[in-house]
Amino acid sequence: MNDALRILGSFIPPDLSPAYLRALAVPVAETIGMAAAGMLVAFAVGVPLAVIIGTRAPGHRLVGTVLASLRAIPDLTLAILAVVLVGLGPGAGVAALALFYTAMIGRVYGSLFLAADAAPLEALRATGASRIPLAAFGLIPLTLADMLSFGTFAFECAMRASVIVGAVGGGGLGTELIGSLNALDYHRALTVVIVLVALVAGVDAFGMLVRRDARLALLLVPLGVIALRLDWPQIFAFRHAVHTFAGMFPPELRAAQIVSLPLLIAQTVLIAVGGTLIGAVLAAPISLIAARRLAPVPVVLVVRRVLDVARAIPEVVFGLILVVSAGIGPLSGAIALGLHSAGVLGKLYAETFENVPDAPIASLAATGARPLAIAAFGFIPLALGPNVVHTLFRLEWNVRAATVVGLIGAGGIGQALYEAQQLFFYKEMLAYILVTWGLVALSDWFGERLRVRMGWHFVAG
Amino acid sequence: MLELTGVRVVYGEGAPPALDEVTLRVHAGECVAIVGPSGGGKTTLLRSINGSVPIAAGTIRVDGVDISTLRGRALRRMRTHLAVIAQQHDLVDRLFVYQNVMAGALGRWSTLRALRFLIAPTAAEIAEAREALEGVGIAEKLREPTRDLSGGQQQRVAIARALVQKPGAILADEPIASVDPELGEQIVALLCGLARSRNIALICSLHQPEIARRYFDRVVALEGGRIA
Ligand SMILES: Nc1ncnc2c1ncn2[C@@H]1O[C@H](COP(=O)(O)OP(=O)(O)OP(=O)(O)O)[C@@H](O)[C@H]1O
Numbered sequence: 001m002n003d004a005l006r007i008l009g010s011f012i013p014p015d016l017s018p019a020y021l022r023a024l025a026v027p028v029a030e031t032i033g034m035a036a037a038g039m040l041v042a043f044a045v046g047v048p049l050a051v052i053i054g055t056r057a058p059g060h061r062l063v064g065t066v067l068a069s070l071r072a073i074p075d076l077t078l079a080i081l082a083v084v085l086v087g088l089g090p091g092a093g094v095a096a097l098a099l100f101y102t103a104m105i106g107r108v109y110g111s112l113f114l115a116a117d118a119a120p121l122e123a124l125r126a127t128g129a130s131r132i133p134l135a136a137f138g139l140i141p142l143t144l145a146d147m148l149s150f151g152t153f154a155f156e157c158a159m160r161a162s163v164i165v166g167a168v169g170g171g172g173l174g175t176e177l178i179g180s181l182n183a184l185d186y187h188r189a190l191t192v193v194i195v196l197v198a199l200v201a202g203v204d205a206f207g208m209l210v211r212r213d214a215r216l217a218l219l220l221v222p223l224g225v226i227a228l229r230l231d232w233p234q235i236f237a238f239r240h241a242v243h244t245f246a247g248m249f250p251p252e253l254r255a256a257q258i259v260s261l262p263l264l265i266a267q268t269v270l271i272a273v274g275g276t277l278i279g280a281v282l283a284a285p286i287s288l289i290a291a292r293r294l295a296p297v298p299v300v301l302v303v304r305r306v307l308d309v310a311r312a313i314p315e316v317v318f319g320l321i322l323v324v325s326a327g328i329g330p331l332s333g334a335i336a337l338g339l340h341s342a343g344v345l346g347k348l349y350a351e352t353f354e355n356v357p358d359a360p361i362a363s364l365a366a367t368g369a370r371p372l373a374i375a376a377f378g379f380i381p382l383a384l385g386p387n388v389v390h391t392l393f394r395l396e397w398n399v400r401a402a403t404v405v406g407l408i409g410a411g412g413i414g415q416a417l418y419e420a421q422q423l424f425f426y427k428e429m430l431a432y433i434l435v436t437w438g439l440v441a442l443s444d445w446f447g448e449r450l451r452v453r454m455g456w457h458f459v460a461g
Numbered sequence: 462m463l464e465l466t467g468v469r470v471v472y473g474e475g476a477p478p479a480l481d482e483v484t485l486r487v488h489a490g491e492c493v494a495i496v497g498p499s500g501g502g503k504t505t506l507l508r509s510i511n512g513s514v515p516i517a518a519g520t521i522r523v524d525g526v527d528i529s530t531l532r533g534r535a536l537r538r539m540r541t542h543l544a545v546i547a548q549q550h551d552l553v554d555r556l557f558v559y560q561n562v563m564a565g566a567l568g569r570w571s572t573l574r575a576l577r578f579l580i581a582p583t584a585a586e587i588a589e590a591r592e593a594l595e596g597v598g599i600a601e602k603l604r605e606p607t608r609d610l611s612g613g614q615q616q617r618v619a620i621a622r623a624l625v626q627k628p629g630a631i632l633a634d635e636p637i638a639s640v641d642p643e644l645g646e647q648i649v650a651l652l653c654g655l656a657r658s659r660n661i662a663l664i665c666s667l668h669q670p671e672i673a674r675r676y677f678d679r680v681v682a683l684e685g686g687r688i689a
């Protein structure tokens with residue numbers, strides 16, 4: 001324990017020398033470029049696919065199924081696949097992000113379109129409008145607010161993900177972070193983490209501006225186009241990719257590996273469940289002092305910033321820091337997931353508390369109840385449903401994340417996958433990818449069914 | 462213009478018909494009011510005319526064409542001749558008024574033209590929107606965000622959109638149910654006046670028999686799916 005604290009202490013202070021900050025310019029540009037290019041492709045392809053889903057055009061079922069199964073491959077797993085297929089560097093990162101976020105945008109916008117106000121749409125259909133004008137004059141303006149909120153959220157995720165795809169050789173800040181950790185240069189590693197937090201905060205601020213004036217989103221276009229042009233040759237190293245891909249077939253595992261498969265799956269699930277529990281237990285009390293209705297404003301502002309930082313640091317980055325300080329293993333993995341989840345859940349719980357309807361709270365207060373009693377009899381029961389949904393969503397996400405932290409030695413399927421890749425056992429790698437895919441798809445399906453059963457489908461939006 | 466013969470609509474296996482033996486003829490420039498109790502079949506009748514509700518028996522002809530033979534593109538083209546006005550909330554409130562008005566032209570515009578219009582409308586397109594809005598008396602709202610308009614003004618925008626469609630018929634389903642009575646009467650007067658002056662067949666469902674008798678050429682009562 002003391003040892004761990006000593007190593008953690010050795011991260012401080014960050015290396016803020018001008019020379020290092022200047023050296024970071026290229027990886028920062030690469031990371032931003034990767035996120036911008038990936039999201040540009042994701043919007044350009046995802047929105048039309050969402051229109052197909054949202055207007056129930058022919059083939060919409062197929063599109064929905066393909067997108068759902070793509071989304072079940074964790075982004076870092078896609079990144080490994082991309083690195084294997086197109087080689088090291090930001091091109092691989094762009095390819096992985098584009099694929100993952102196209103699936104995300106397509107699915108989510110598709111369901112937004114399906115839920116759009118029916119009356120104006122019927123009026124437009126009645127004029128004889130075909131699908132694309134229907135989308136331009138109806139679906140998109142009707143859902144623009146939600147599209148922008150989710151779009152900026154997805155961009156924020158992509159920015160974080162562009163760091164973690166760097167960690168497996170996708171270039172940018174992730175590669176820089178791994179490099180400095182391997183060189184035991186912890187001061188520089190902390191600098192990278194700080195830069196990452198600043199980048200995510202920057203995206204967040206940009207998102208606020210876009211929500212005020214949607215046209216600002218167009219800034220993404222030149223940025224993404226430049227990055228795409230620079231990474232293009234790599235993304236389309238087509239023959240190499242096809243050749244390597246062919247070498248992955250048929251996927252196969254040795255007998256001993258098949259025997260150990262249940263253990264690996266159990267480890268991954270444990271990391272996910274443990275991480276979610278840690279996150280929820282940390283988030284519950286924190287969220288009470290992060291909600292404007294329950295705590296004084298200065299406290300709320302400070303706590304919210306702390307939560308923002310926890311959210312901005314991806315699980316893998318927490319994992320990398322824990323691995324050098326506390327050592328490797330499933331517990332580190334769960335703690336890494338827990339710290340990030342605490343940031344996410346703390347914010348969501350707090351927002352739920354703020355959105356609790358006024359009337360029941362006011363009538364409780366009118367009885368002369370004290371604040372704690374109001375919380376116990378009013379806020380907590382009223383917020384319970386939505387918060388359970390948020391937590392279940394987080395659990396679903398954490399099944400993905402658990403395979404991802406496996407890559408840095410936390411165990412489970414992810415670790416087996418990464419080891420197979422490092423040893424160039426591509427057939428085994430593909431087998432593990434398929435197992436991961438099955439596991440995530442199963443957990444998504446299960447979560448979906450649970451929410452429908454409980455009638456909580458729309459609560460978490 | 463519109464010719465319904467022996468029309469029957471059944472929503473579900475074993476359910477009583479929502480429309481039964483409905484025969485109705487409306488010629489261009491004629492204003493017909495549909496009245497009757499809630500559940501009488503008014504909405505069903507209007508929706509079946511533009512092909513939104515399939516019919517189980519009978520025929521519906523629009524300009525002599527049997528609409529049950531139309532599919533896909535042909536059905537869409539037929540719909541461009543029939544403008545629909547609903548009770549309320551059928552505008553896209555994030556768009557500007559002129560954009561909602563010109564949405565009436567979507568059926569005859571190419572996809573590219575529709576998208577170009579959103580980004581860069583031409584002076585002629587704006588002028589067409591203005592003219593339609595003058596017809597309903599709110600030309601000054603041309604460039605306002607639709608959500609800033611009152612309920613009655615929004616209903617006028619919906620009528621302007623219908624005019625831009627250059628329809629042969631207007632199907633209006635309780636267009637005044639959500640505005641106050643006085644305003645409602647003004648809107649009915651406006652609709653009937655426009656239909657007569659532009660030679661458009663108007664079928665309009667209403668809950669107020671007095672207004673129906675005062676402004677329309679003919680009043681048809683629907684009860685239990687049958688013309689009473
Ligand atoms: N989509 C539907 N599915 C099943 N039954 C329907 C549907 N729409 C209408 N009905 C039934 O058909 C009958 C006629 O309904 P319709 O909506 O046409 O009446 P209406 O005259 O427009 O009534 P209101 O004045 O309340 O608008 C009713 O019995 C109704 O329950």
Ligand SMILES: [Mg+2]
Nearest residue numbers: 503504505634
């Ligand atoms: Mg009705």
